Amino acid sequence: MTRKPSLFRDLFNLFGAANAAAAATHESRTPNARDLRTLGIDPRQYHAISR
Amino acid sequence: MDTFALLLQGLSVAIQPINLLYALVGVTLGTAVGVLPGIGPATTVALLLPVTYKLDPAGSLIMFAGIYYGGMYGGSTTSILLNTPGESASIVTALEGNKMAKAGRGGPALATAAIGSFVAGLIATIALAFLAPWVVKFALAFGPREYFALMVLAFVTVSAAFGDSALRGLTSLFIGLTLGIIGIDLQTGQARLSFGIPDLLDGVEVTTLAVAMFAIGETLFVAAQGKRAPETVEPVRGSLWMSAKDWARSWKPWLRGTVIGFPIGAMPAGGAEIGTFFSYAAEKKLSKHPEEFGHGAIEGVAGPEAANNASAAGTLVPLLTLGLPTSATAAIMLAGFQQYGLQPGPLLFTSNPQLVWGLIASLLIANLMLIVLNLPLIGLWVKLLTIPKPWLYAGILLFATLGTIGANPSVFELGMLLAFGLLGYGLRLFHFPIAPVVVGLILGPMAEQQLRRALAISQGDVLVLFTSPISATLLALAALALIVPLILRARGKGQVLAAVAADND
Amino acid sequence: MIEPMAQANKQRRPDWAALVIAAGLMALALLVAWDASRLGAGGAYARIGPQTIPYAIAICLAGLAVWTIIAAYRHDFPERDQQDFPPVLWIVGGLIAQMALIRYAGFSIATGFLFAMTARGMGKVSLPLALLSGILISAFVWFVFARLLQLTLPAGPPEHLLTQGYELITAPFKAAPGSAT
Incomplete structure (x- = not known):
């Protein structure tokens, strides 16, 4: 990820990660750690949520 | 007539005592199922469908909408106090909300969630009221091929x-x-596919499938996960009221959450969860105190909670104006309309304006009821969480089968319930999504009907689907919605297609 | 465990469960296609009839089956959690018991069994106590929904008893004619 920062790409990545994480939670499973980090969520903290 | 006049007319329907009662029952039930794990708004509406078909259509639909809104409210309570989201749209709330509760700030967390939901619900419902006539005007020009293309788009977005x-x-x-x-x-x-079995000639009931997939499949899945660590309810300590600083830090996230949540709900995106994650990320990026995130930042509760309620209202836009369900709950609400012989869509706005506008107006009232129900009665809802799991799930299955038996008291129907329940469990086990099954069952026959109508008009010429600009655009969008995520996912894994995508930069 | 995708491709053994799913999808595709093949083309425009969409679905299902086979070899399916099967069997048993009993014993007894066996599956509970409370709760639910909301729920001995009791209690109030309900 050495390319120059772009708001558009950031938003796009954010949206992609939000999608993937949302889909995972919708089926009661844990989202991918990378997606969570993209969204600013600490995966360890996420795992603490009991489902 | 302008929207205000129609909305006022709707309000006059919504404040009839009987409709107020339906709304109250709806939001109460909705909050309860939002609080309880293992049963969400989709399941509840599905359970109630067979039980309510003798009631007044307007009243029942107002009740269903109340359940939908209430579920969004109730889910946040368990997230904050228990770190156990009542339903999946409240997971993000748990991140900061439970940290706040542990730090003795459970009251303000619950308050910002409830008031944020109220603000978002209010703005989003008004946005729904103003947007709906526009979409209806647009959709009145739709013929069979446009509807078919629209449904194809919905299939792709909901599933792929x-x-x-x-x-x-x-x-x-x-x-x-x-x-x-x-x-x-x-x-x-x-x-077709009936194998001479008379019970199959009427097709598979949407309610049977939904109840089996959601209630029974989920119960089996939870049972199979075995024992989990005991849960601790965080007592609500200190004041429920938000301080001036809390207000100052909350109002912007509420508005941002609404702006994020509403369009995501209105797009055929399948569920309110995306908006909650997106809102959380946005709040963390925009916050002056990013270091507080992960330790109980109030913005991280305010934004996502507003987003999930705004999504709920957003989902009603395509459902009411186009008859297009974009989430499991919306699909079941569509089944609710059909149970009374009503087909949501542009025609319903002209043929039955009292019902549509009464429903929209009742959402405003439901919103008001919810904030009254939720904040002062928080202790009551927390008590619901003390129901032991065995009794809770036994009760869920009792009601799950009650609806099916009431609709069609046959052993065959119960057998289908069991078979689909096992299917739902299997799908969960292998991480297949459930909502597309329900949406496919309800929308599939409608799409087929529109396609056959379109091709009958064109005397079998398939090209007719691409000669209308609207349907061609919709089909192109559907193709994009199928292909672009495939490329993105491959790129995300850092594999083959990365090069292709890089060319687009 | 967190990111199984990353190293999964190196494993050579296919994901057997995914292959079973692929086989199921293929079987479903064949079933749908076979069923469509015996349908007559309807209407004047034979290019699209009742068999068209089933054929299209069958083709797509077959395609998905092939895709699933590829996924099975590439280990694209996420890890499954360890499953605890006895509770599942209790609940499935409860549903079967309800199905078997509902015709003969009525709603309350049948559903009472479902209630008790589900509770037993979800945690440590006393079975007789769960059965008794299940039957009582179901009888109450039956009364509310069948008598007051006029849902057709099969009646058995407890329900008849309940109805007779109800008639007995309400009989004095019904004596006066003209009260439409």
Whole structure:
């Protein structure tokens, strides 16, 4: 990820990660750690949520 | 007539005592199922459908909408106090909310969630009221081919575009579509996939499938996870009221959450969860105190909670104006309309304005009821959480089968309930999404009907689907929604297609 | 465990469960296609009839089956959690018991069994106590929904008893004619 920062790409990545994480939670499973980090969520903290 | 006049007319319907009662029952039930794990708004509406078909349509629909809104409110309570989200749209709330509760700030967390939901619900419902007539005007020009293209778009977005695997999403969708062709073909009277079984001639009931998939499948899945660590309810300590600083830090996230949540709900995106994650990320990026995130930042509760309620209102835009369900709950609400012989869409706005506008107006009232129900009665809702799991799930299955038996007291129907329940469990086990199955079952036959109508007009010429600019655009969007996420996912894994995508930068 | 995708491709053994799913999808595709093949083309415009969409669905299902086979070899399916099967069997048993009993014993007894066996599956509970409370709760639910909301729920001995009791209690109030309900 050495390319120059772009708001558009950031938003796009954010949206992609939000999608993937949302889909995972919708089926009661844990989202991918990378997606969570993209969204600013600490995966360890996420795992603490009991489902 | 302008929107205000219509909305006022709707309000006069919504404040009739009987409709107020339906709304109250709806939001109360909705909050309860939002609080309880293992049962969400989709399941509840599905359970109630067979039980309510003798009631007044307007009242029942107002109740269903109240359940939908209430579920969004109730889910946040358990997230904050228990770190156990009552339903999946409240997971993000747990991140900061439970940290706040542990730090003795559970009161303000609950308050910002409830007031944020109220603000978002209010703005989003008004946005719905103003947006709906526009979409209706646009949709009145739709013919069979445009509707078919729209449904194809919905199929793709619900199953493949959102979600982490296009393969599993599409598989779920096609299982639903296959179930949808069971029964007598309305145009030729021939039985399809019925194998001479009379019970199958009427097709698979949406409610049976939904109850089996959601209530029974979920119960089996939870049971199979075995023992978990005991849960601790964080007592609500200190004041429920937010301080001036809390207000100052909350109002912007509420508005941002609304702006994020509403369009995501209105797009055929399948569920309110995306908006909550997006809102959380946005709040963390924009916050002056990013270091507080992960330790109980109030913005991280205010934003996502507003977003999930705004999504709920957003989902009603395509449902009411186009008859297009974009989430499991919306699909079941569509089944609710159909149970009374009503077909949501542009025509319903002209043929039955009292019902549509009464429903929209009742959402405003439901919103008001919810804030009254939720904040002062928080202790009551927390008590619900002390119901032991065995009794809770035993009760859920009792009601799950009650609806099916009430609709059709046959052993065969119960057998279908069991079979689909096992299917739902299997799908969960292998991470297949459930919503596309339900959407496929309900929308599949409608799409087929529109396609056959379109092709009958064109005398069998398939090209007719691409000669209308609207349907061509919609189909192109559907193709994009199928292909772009595939490329993105491959790129995300850092594999083959990375090069292709890099060329686009 | 957190990111199984990353190293999964190196494993050579296919994901057997995914292959079973693929086989199921293929079987479903064949079933749908076979069923469509015996349908007559309807109407004047034979290019699209009741068999068209089933054929299209069958083709897509077959395609998904092939895709699933590829996924099975590439280990694209996420890890499954360890499953605890006895509770599942209790609940499935409860549903079967309800199905078997509902015709003969009525709603309350049948559903009472479902209630008790589900509770037993979800945690440590006393079975007789769960059965008794299940039957009582179901009888109450039956009364509310069948008598007051006029839902057709099958009646058995407890329900008849309940109805007779109800008639007995309400009989004096019904004596006066003209009260439409």
